[in-house]
Every structure is written in structure tokens, then in C-alpha cells.
Amino acid sequence: MTLARTWSVGLAGVSGAMVEVEVDMANGMPGVVLVGLPDAVVRQSVDRVRAAVVNAGATFPSQRRITIGLSPASMPKQGSGFDLALAAAVLAASGALPGRAVDQLVLLGELGLDGTVRAIRGVLPAVLAAARSGHRQVVVPAANADEAGLVEDIEVLPAATLAQVIGHLAGRAPLAPHVRGPLPPAPPVPDLRDVVGQAAGRRAVEVAAAGGHHLFLTGPPGAGKTMLAERLPGLLPPLDEQAALEVTAIHSVAGTLPPEAPLLRRPTFEAPHHSASMASLIGGGSGQIRPGALCRAHRGVLFMDEAPEFPRAVLDTLRQPLERGSVTIHRASGSATFPCRAQLVLAANPCPCATAAGDAACTCSPLERRRYQARLSGPLLDRIDLRVDLPPVTRAAWLDDLEPPEATAVVARRVAAARGAAMQRLAGTGLSVNSQVPGRLLRERWAVPRPSLRLAERALERGALSVRGFDRVLRVAWTVADLAGRSVPDPDDVAEALGMRLQRAAA
Numbered sequence: 001m002t003l004a005r006t007w008s009v010g011l012a013g014v015s016g017a018m019v020e021v022e023v024d025m026a027n028g029m030p031g032v033v034l035v036g037l038p039d040a041v042v043r044q045s046v047d048r049v050r051a052a053v054v055n056a057g058a059t060f061p062s063q064r065r066i067t068i069g070l071s072p073a074s075m076p077k078q079g080s081g082f083d084l085a086l087a088a089a090v091l092a093a094s095g096a097l098p099g100r101a102v103d104q105l106v107l108l109g110e111l112g113l114d115g116t117v118r119a120i121r122g123v124l125p126a127v128l129a130a131a132r133s134g135h136r137q138v139v140v141p142a143a144n145a146d147e148a149g150l151v152e153d154i155e156v157l158p159a160a161t162l163a164q165v166i167g168h169l170a171g172r173a174p175l176a177p178h179v180r181g182p183l184p185p186a187p188p189v190p191d192l193r194d195v196v197g198q199a200a201g202r203r204a205v206e207v208a209a210a211g212g213h214h215l216f217l218t219g220p221p222g223a224g225k226t227m228l229a230e231r232l233p234g235l236l237p238p239l240d241e242q243a244a245l246e247v248t249a250i251h252s253v254a255g256t257l258p259p260e261a262p263l264l265r266r267p268t269f270e271a272p273h274h275s276a277s278m279a280s281l282i283g284g285g286s287g288q289i290r291p292g293a294l295c296r297a298h299r300g301v302l303f304m305d306e307a308p309e310f311p312r313a314v315l316d317t318l319r320q321p322l323e324r325g326s327v328t329i330h331r332a333s334g335s336a337t338f339p340c341r342a343q344l345v346l347a348a349n350p351c352p353c354a355t356a357a358g359d360a361a362c363t364c365s366p367l368e369r370r371r372y373q374a375r376l377s378g379p380l381l382d383r384i385d386l387r388v389d390l391p392p393v394t395r396a397a398w399l400d401d402l403e404p405p406e407a408t409a410v411v412a413r414r415v416a417a418a419r420g421a422a423m424q425r426l427a428g429t430g431l432s433v434n435s436q437v438p439g440r441l442l443r444e445r446w447a448v449p450r451p452s453l454r455l456a457e458r459a460l461e462r463g464a465l466s467v468r469g470f471d472r473v474l475r476v477a478w479t480v481a482d483l484a485g486r487s488v489p490d491p492d493d494v495a496e497a498l499g500m501r502l503q504r505a506a507a
């Protein structure tokens, strides 16, 4: 045989795309030609494959003219995941392996020079694509077996070395199919019960969870901003199967999937540092485009602590993707689109020196404090429905009643009921949580009775509330009513919503 073909999978964003690998062997000037938009890493693949084949005890056909085609030719090929398929196709074309053994097989994996099969990123979306296009068998790196095993309707053959793959394809020593074990229990989430005092903060995350509202927490260091934010994912409903696969695929491509928990079944929590680069926050990197923290927080929570310290450009860049629910990253080598329907939690200290309010150590002038807060003004803050000012924790604990704080499980049940009520009301609109409802729709279709609105209207007249701010109050009031099991917000619900808005200066 001088012509052989096999299959591998390339990645476009977080979905896999089948790639046919064809190898033609001819007489003539010895050498290897690679066609079909390979990137630099794929081009180096030939050298890795050559060394790996030799070290696996097989013969690389160095005296022949080898043409390797990757198709569809128009799709950019990135990364090292094609190595294994290339090796198999070359060996089949040279006659060392039967062509029939590889022509319907999908092979994924990077090769070490010594012939080991190394783990790659993006195995889950790749195996999903293979199963969807009707392939029955896929060879994956042994280290990725559990992740690949999440996909049904395809046989997963884990391999640790190229020699094992050759033995399998030659029919000498078949690879043992991966057996799907029970999924390990999801790791425990931080509990709301641990947050003592801070009743206002606990209520704020409950309302945020119930309505899907973005949240802005201000307060001195130690007030529990991070603790509260970390507990928001635990209040959100667990991911359904479709969502779990979607989120897991993103983390698989990002290379952040914990090996012990191959399927992410809980909303994730991402907390990028303010010194993080634009690429690590939004997505990018060299070679294969990786999703950033924003996309890894898809269907989960993106927490930005010390938000005023983030570069203004970064904050401004977040607005559109958050609104649209996806982000597209363009590069010379191609572009990738990632979903990013994340819930945002911003946190800020009241002043740049980050001492407790009223602390004698604070030397910031009122102007400095105002400037610090002003760094967050603008279009991003405009999208945030909830703004809560947390008191210093000692005072908060004093003011709090003495009952032990509610556990996450208890609050999560209330959140689930409230989300159910909102979903029912919004049925047929394509919307599912209150934070998504546009202002106009809110005023026309679900008008809140005038008597309930008196307080908010007065704030509007006083200029303490903008028209957009008024809409946000309405959205939150609906969530508060949903949590209380009321079919329409009453004056108290609107008052509470207003309170989660006016804590800071004019909104």
C-alpha cells in the first residue's frame, strides 16, 4: 500500500472538527511534505513522529517521498494532537500496518520522542465530534481516558505508548477498551453557614443567585467579600447534562480540567488577579487559542476582587461578551469563539489604601477615594443590578441577630423555587432569569402596581435614581418577590431592591 488514511480531530473554539489524515508514499526525492494549513507545532509533528516511530521499534520510511494531507484544507490545524494519527497513517502507507485497521479509526495524542503518548487538551470536544460523525472507535492518551469516557456511543481505547498502538493495529495485542466507572462525587462547595454576621451580604448573594444578577460588593478588607462571592456558585442550580458537557469542554480546551473530576457538574468559580493579562482573562495565548477566565466562568461566576485595580481597558472589554454571552478571539492564524454566559461579581475596597473605613491609618483624601471608585464607572457598572456596601465585620456581627447563619443547602432551595417562578413567568420569551429581562419588556408586560413603586418613583424624581437604575430596581424587585413566593412585588420588595441599589452615592 502506498496510500493510507485515518482520522483525527481539530478544535474550532470549543467544538471539535473531524480532520482526515492522508499519507501518500512515492518514489523520488526522499522527504516529507505537509499540506493543509498546519501551524508550526503541527509542522514539527513530522520530526516527533519520526523519532517516536523509531523508538517504538518500527521503521520510518525515510527513503521515500511522503506527502501528508490534512483535510478539510481550509481549516487551520493547531497543536500537537495529530501526532498519533500521522504516525499511524505513515506506517499504514508504508505497509507496516494494514490500511483497513486505521481507515475508520480516530486517533488523538501527542507523541514524545521516546514513543510515549502524551495527554492533550480538548479531548472531550474531540471525542464528542468523533462520536457525532459516526466513528465507532477512538484511541486516546491513557491520561485522558476518563475524560474521553464521558462520551457515550463510541469505544475509547487508551494507549500509553506508540508501541501499544502499533501492537493493537497489527492485531498482535489489542488495546483494552476503557471501562466507564461511576463518576466520583462532586467536590464539596464552600458553605454559606461559614459567613457569620454580614446578613446583608448573605442576602445579596441569595438575590444574585435567584435572579442571575451581576453583583458589586464594596467594603473594607476582612468584611467577607471574597467569602461571599465564593459561595455564590453553591447557590446556583447544578448544571444539567448538556451544560456540564459544555462547561467541561471549555475547561478541557483551557487545560484546567481537574483529572480527578472529569465532568464539571457544578457552576465554576473563576477569580482572575488584577494583574492578569488580557489573554488570560478573555482568551488567547500562543498556538491553539485558549479560553480565558471569562469563558471558564461560563454558566458560573467570574469574581474580580479589587476591581478598580484592573486596567480600564480590561473592564471595558468585558461588557460586550457578558451581554452577548460569547466572545470571539481573532488571530492571524484564525479565530475562535467561546461561550461566556457568566455571572459577574465585582468587589472593591472603599479606598486605595485598603484600610477599614474610619481607620486612623487611612490617609486618603476624599478626592482620592472618589477617584478610586470612579475607575469603575461606565458601561460595565451599568450592567450590574445589585450594589451592596458591606459594613466592617465586627460591627456587622454586633448588629446581626444571634441566630446561626443559614446553610447553603437551605438558601439554595429558596433560590431554586424563585428561579422556577421566574422561569414560569418568562415562559415563551426565550429568557429564563430576571436579570435578562429588558427594561421595556419589564415595564410593559410585567408592570409593578403603582402603590408598590412609590418609593422608587420618589428616588427617580429626586435624581437619586436614573431611568436605567429604575429598571434595575424593578428587575431586582421581581427577584425579591420570587424569593418570597409573591406573584407580584409589594412595596417592601421594591424597598429592598432600592436598598441594594442606593447604598452608594447616586446610581
Ligand SMILES: [Zn+2]
Pocket: 351, 352, 353, 354, 355, 362, 363, 364
Ligand atoms: Zn484610604
